[in-house]
Amino acid sequence: MINRNNPPLEIWLIGLLLALGGASLLIGLLTPAASVLVGLVTLSTSLSWFPPPVPNLLNTPLPAALLVIISVAVALLGPGALSIDCRLFGRREIIIPQALRLPKS
Numbered sequence: 001m002i003n004r005n006n007p008p009l010e011i012w013l014i015g016l017l018l019a020l021g022g023a024s025l026l027i028g029l030l031t032p033a034a035s036v037l038v039g040l041v042t043l044s045t046s047l048s049w050f051p052p053p054v055p056n057l058l059n060t061p062l063p064a065a066l067l068v069i070i071s072v073a074v075a076l077l078g079p080g081a082l083s084i085d086c087r088l089f090g091r092r093e094i095i096i097p098q099a100l101r102l103p104k105s
Contacts, residue, residue: 017041025074028083032075039071 018041024034046064078092079085 014041014045028079028085031079031083031085035071035075039068039075042067042071 017037021034021038021041024030025038042064046061046068081091
């Protein structure tokens with residue numbers, strides 16, 4: 001049984017990783033890396049064989065799977081227009097070239 005008054009170092013590290021990833025996603029700093037970090041930490045803690053030290057929302061598989069799916073979507077979509085990533089790296093614009101049309105004969 002884990003002592004709730006003095007949790008081990010692993011619990012502090014997992015909490016710190018999730019807090020840093022969440023703060024980074026909130027301000028839009030290194031969005032793809034932060035979302036991958038949050039998704040991997042959530043997946044690893046939800047699939048862990050060890051019991052959680054305190055009851056929390058991610059004890060059941062459905063909320064954990066939802067959080068992993070959301071973090072994958074954020075990683076693929078990228079940061080928004082009002083994020084720090086946008087200010088640092090600029091906005092991305094996708095230019096789709098027009099298809100070449102063969103002359104009618």
